[in-house]
Amino acid sequence: MKQTELSEWLLTHLTEHLRPGSQVPTQLPSDKSRFAEPRRPHIAKFRARMPNHRRVYEAIRRAITEQILPSGSRLPSTRSLADDLNLSRNTILAAFDQLLDEGYVAAKTGSGTYVTYKQTDDFSKNIRATNTININNNLALSKRGLAAADGINAHEVQPFTPGEDDYSRFPIELWRRLLNRQWRTLNPSLLDSSHEGGYLPLRQAIADYLRVSRAVNLTVDQVLITSGTQQSIDLCARLLTDVNDIAWVENPCYWAARRVLEINGLQLHALAVDKEGMAPSLEDFRVKPRLIYTTPSHQYPKGVVMSYGRRHLLLDYAHNSGAWIIEDDYDSEFRFEGRPISSLQGMDEHGRVLYLGTFSKVMYPGIRLGYMVIPQQLVAAFKNGLYELQRPGQVMIQAALADFIEEGHFASHIRRLRQTYAERRRLLQTALTPIASVGARLSMVDSGLHLVVEFDAEVDDVKVATMAAQQGLRVYPLSNYCVGVNPEKGLIIGYAYAATESIMQYGNVLAEVIQAAIKGQQ
C-alpha cells in the first residue's frame, strides 16, 4: 500500500472516530401516556470526544489488525503522517508510542517503525493442536442458559394486562420529599452495600406489619430485603435445591415463579388446585419435593383460599419429609371483602415456610424491593448467600421506604389503592355480566388484582384472547398458566391498570368480544 493510500484510509477512519456515538435516541414509546405529558426527549448534552492521538492510534491499530498494514510493513514517518492527516507531529508520536507499548509495532533505530503484529504465532498453533474436541462456536449458551434465554418476554401493556398495576396513584411528590430528606440528612453508612439483610428500621417496620396484618410469626432478624419476588424465589432455589431436585407447583401457576424454578434446573411437578387450594393426591406425595411453591392466601391465578385442613396437611408433610415451602403472599394487601386469612407461615410450628412479599405492587415496579421471612435456622445462610451473590444495596431507598411505612403513609396509600381497585373490580364485574349468556362464568375471587373468567373445556381460550388483543385489550388465556393435558380454559383479566373512568367502556368491549368469540366457536 502506498503512503498516500494509507493516509487516505487512515483519514477515513479518523473521521469515523470523530463521531463515537450517534445521537441518543429518545425514550421508547410508552403506553403509559395517560400519566402526564412525556418530558422532552432526552438529548445528550455532552458528547464524549476522543483525543486526536487516540484516534490515530485506533485507526492504525485497525489497519494492522485488518492486515491493511501486514506484519513486517513499514509505517510512514511521523512527520509525513502528520502532514497528510493535518495533525501535529506530537500527536502522531503519542499514537506510535502506544502502538509500541502494546507490541503492534517495533522501532528499528535509524530505519523506522515496523508492524510486528501477527494474527497467529507458533505458540497459538501449538495450542490449537491440543484442541482435539472441536467445540461448536454456535453452541453459545449452556443448558441452564438456554432455559433462561428462552423467554416469553413480550412486554406490551394495555388495559386488563394482568400483573400491571396503576402506579399513577402513587404519591410521587410525598415520596420525592422523603427521598430528598434522606439525602439531606445523610447517614453516610447508608451509601454502603448492605451486609445484614437490609436496612434494620425497614426490616423492623416490615416485621411489625406482617405480625399484625398477616399473623406472620417472626423476629426482625428473620426478615431479609431482596430486590423482589423473582430474586427471593431464585435465592430459595439456589440455597435449598440442587439441579434435578423436584419442586411442587400449583396448576395453574404463576408463570414467572415457574420460570425461575426451571432456570435453576428443578423438575417441576404440578399439582391440581381444587376449592381448598393446592390439592396433593397420594400419588403426588410419592413424588417427593425438595421445595413446594404455593400461594395459599389466594391461589394464583384462580384466587382460591387454601383451607385450614390443607394448610396443616402441607405443613405436616413438609415437616416430616424435610421439604421447604415457599409461601408467595402476593397481592395480600388487596383483599376487598372479609377478614384477611392468616398466613401459612403463622401456622408453621417447625420452621419449614419461607414467606415472600413485595413492594412493587403497592409502591411502583421499578423500586425493586421485596422481602422474605426466613426460618430461624436458615437466617445466617440466607444473609450470606444474598451478600455473596448479589451485594445488596439501595439502602437510601430502603430508608425512605421505612419512613413511608413508619409515618403511616403506607397504610393510607394501601387504603386508597384498595378503594380504587375495589371500584374498578366492581365496574368490571358489572360490565362482564352479559358473558353468562354464552356460558362463561365470572369467578368471584375477592382479592388480588385480576378477575378470572372460566370457559367450558371445549372453548379455545387462546383464540378468545387473541380476538381481545385485536381490540387493544391484552388478557391472558387461563390455559397458558396450566401444564399438562386438559388445561383449564378461561381468561385472566387484570383490572388494576385500566383507569376507573374508562373501565366500563373497555369492559363492555371485552364482554362483546367474549360473547362473539364463544358464539363463533359453537
Next chain:
Amino acid sequence: MKQTELSEWLLTHLTEHLRPGSQVPTQLPSDKSRFAEPRRPHIAKFRARMPNHRRVYEAIRRAITEQILPSGSRLPSTRSLADDLNLSRNTILAAFDQLLDEGYVAAKTGSGTYVTYKQTDDFSKNIRATNTININNNLALSKRGLAAADGINAHEVQPFTPGEDDYSRFPIELWRRLLNRQWRTLNPSLLDSSHEGGYLPLRQAIADYLRVSRAVNLTVDQVLITSGTQQSIDLCARLLTDVNDIAWVENPCYWAARRVLEINGLQLHALAVDKEGMAPSLEDFRVKPRLIYTTPSHQYPKGVVMSYGRRHLLLDYAHNSGAWIIEDDYDSEFRFEGRPISSLQGMDEHGRVLYLGTFSKVMYPGIRLGYMVIPQQLVAAFKNGLYELQRPGQVMIQAALADFIEEGHFASHIRRLRQTYAERRRLLQTALTPIASVGARLSMVDSGLHLVVEFDAEVDDVKVATMAAQQGLRVYPLSNYCVGVNPEKGLIIGYAYAATESIMQYGNVLAEVIQAAIKGQQ
C-alpha cells in the same frame, strides 16, 4: 384446664401481643464516623398495633396449637371470656368467628364451641407412611446452597481494608439535586421495571465512555445495566455454563469473583500469573474451560498488565475452543501513570469477550449499578435472562446517573478521585519504604486502589496481617487470594479508604508492624 387458668393464660398472651415489636434499635455502630455527625438514632414514629379481636384470636389459636386447649375441649363462653379479659363481647365474637372460619374450632348449636384442631389427621398419617426415605431435617441446604452459605463475610472496615473506597468524596449535594430533578420532572415510564437491559441514555453514555476511554468496540445495544459486578459474573455463569464446567481463573484471584463461580457449581482451574499476566501453560490448555475469568488491564490483586502477546493468545484460544472470556476491568478509572492500556474486548475480533465494569467504586457502593458489554450474538439471551431472573429496575437512579455522566460530573469526579488516591498512594509508599530493610518488596503497581507488598516464601503473611489487625489496620494476606500449594506471600493494602491527612501515620504503624513481624519470624 379451668376457666380461670385459661383466662389468665390468655391474658398473659394478649399482653404479649399488645407489644408486637420492641423498640427499633439504633443503627449498627459504623466505623465511617469521620464523614459527618451520625444523625439521631432512627426512632420509629409509628408503632403498629393489633386490633383487640386479632389479639384474642392469636392467643386462643396459640393455646390450641400448643395443646393448652386440646382437641375436643370446650371454649369458655364468649360472655365469660369478655368479662375475664375485660374486653367487649363483640371483640370475643369476632375472634371466635375467625377461629371458626379457619377450622380451629367448631360450634355445636346449644352446647358451645369446641376445639377441632388435631396435630395429625388420618390423611397425614397415610402420607407419612409413604415417606419411606427419611430425609434428614437438619440437612437444610442443598449442595449449591452450602457453597453460597459458607462465606467469609466478616465485614469490618479499617484504614487499608482492600476494596473499600472513600465515598465521602462523592458530590452528595449535586447527586441529590440530580435525583430530585428526575423526580420533579418525572417520566412515569421510569417507575417501571426495565425490559431492555437498562435506561437507554445511560447505556449510550456508557458506550461513549468505554469507546473513548477503554477502546471497547461496541454498539449501544450490547450494553446491559446490572446491579454490579457480582450480578454480571453470576449472569455469565448462569447463561454460559453448566454445573461442573471448568472455569479458568487467575492465581491469585479476586476472591468475590471466585465465590460466584464456585456457587454456580463450576470447577475452577487456577492459572499462574507472571509478568505478562495470566500465563496458560500447555498443560492448562488441556483443561478446557467453558469460561475464562481475567483482569487483563491490571491483574487483581497483583496489578500486572497483560501483555499484547498474551492477549492475542487468549483471544485466539477462546475463538478456537469456543470458550468465553470475562474481562473484569475493575478500577480501570484509577490509573495514575502512563496511558491507559486498551481493553481486551477492543482487540477481540470474534465476539468472545464479555466486558464488565461497575459504578460502585466511582459513585458509592450502595448504588448497585454496573454494566456488561455483551457480544452481539448473546445480547438477546442476556437481556432475557436478566429480566427473567432479576426483573431489573431502579431506572430513576439510572436516569440521574446518565445526567451525571452527560453533564460532565462523572469525568471531573474521576479526575478529583484520581488526584486524591494518587496522593494517598504516594504517601503510603513513602511510609512503607522502611520495610525494605526486612526484605519486603513494595510492588510498583501504577493503578487500582491497593498496593501489594511481597514477602519471601517462608514468611507467614497471615500472621503479619493478624498483627496489623491488632493495631486496628485490616490488611489482607496475599496467600488468601491464592489456591494450591506454595501460595505467594505478602499483603494487600487498600489506600482508598484511609483519609489523606492520617495515611502517613497509619502507614508508619503498618511499616513498624511488618518489620517487627518479619524480624520475629526470622
